[in-house]
């Protein structure tokens with residue numbers, strides 16, 4: 478299966494049609510029902526139910542039923558103990574049998590456990606290597622910035638790869654000498670870290686020459702993508718990956734497609750006008766911890782255009798962000814989703830460019846933090862947003878302008894977000 482995955486990922490032209498995708502899913506789930514579900518005490522009696530009739534899952538429910546859902550007989554509390562000990566010691570080798578255990582905090586702050594068998598680890602590596610390896614005949618140096626190491630990611634290491642893990646919990650500065658010495662040919666990191674590295678590279682503090690730059694694990698904004706591409710002189714690829722699996726990745730033309738070769742992804746549409754949806758994932762590659770009818774709280778915007786790459790897997794215009802970071806403005810027909818794209822367009826149309834900005838909705842007030850604003854910028858932005866609200870048929874909320882950027886921690890560095898109503902300090 479790994480070799481097939483590798484070849485598909487590297488040379489496959491993808492599915493030719495929606496019908497092919499559906500046939501592929503039907504066959505894959507027939508196998509999954511027959512071979513995997515009977516091994517899960519939780520799903521054993523449900524193997525005949527349609528996928529959408531299975532219990533709706535999210536991280537909390539998956540964790541609540543973890544011991545019964547997994548097919549390895551692993552007890553949740555024991556797995557949690559092992560994972561927490563690994564986090565504390567930064568020694569990520571422990572396995573239960575040959576199953577690796579990992580811990581995710583996720584953006585919602587709740588801790589989740591995940592499992593990976595050797596077969597799942599090989600499959601993950603095959604997909605990643607197949608898709609993103611620059612040249613197979615050359616030994617690659619991979620720098621991988623992750624919050625926590627895990628045997629899952631170690632599976633990349635072999636004779637063809639020098640693989641270096643950079644722990645996101647260590648201070649950023651401490652990584653730079655080792656990174657410069659490694660001079661990675663493949664650079665894999667969350668968008669926020671790639672942006673920091675790009676700033677450093679642009680300022681002359683780094684001289685990396687990666688052949689591939691891959692943004693993982695969090696939303697890559699167009700601003701950061703542009704910054705990274707300018708600094709490294711190559712296109713940044715994107716792997717949209719959660720604990721629940723690799724949900725989408727860029728094709729060779731740089732467009733995001735859902736990973737429909739490994740998952741079936743249904744849509745919980747939250748806004749009809751844009752088609753914005755939260756994905757509901759059914760993964761037929763995950764045998765240790767089945768992920769079925771699992772709703773994520775990320776919002777994706779579909780792109781209805783077929784991709785010139787020829788693959789019929791659903792294109793994604795962008796990963797909009799977390800569901801509770803969506804801006805909803807009032808309109809005559811009910812709440813209307815205001816996309817990050819609409820806000821960015823209003824900001825991009827300003828007569829003078831900003832250094833940076835934050836748009837934070839708190840209750841009924843939209844706070845606009847403008848870094849490097851010139852005289853007249855506020856008035857121009859007010860006019861721009863009012864015009865946008867008119868076009869969308871909704872009411873412009875009250876605006877509050879601020880200079881510079883709000884104090885924030887790394888995890889909160891989302892340019893457009895929603896925060897609880899609290900007094901704002903200037």
Ligand SMILES: [Zn+2]
Pocket residue numbers: 728729730731732734784785786787788
């Ligand atoms: Zn494509």
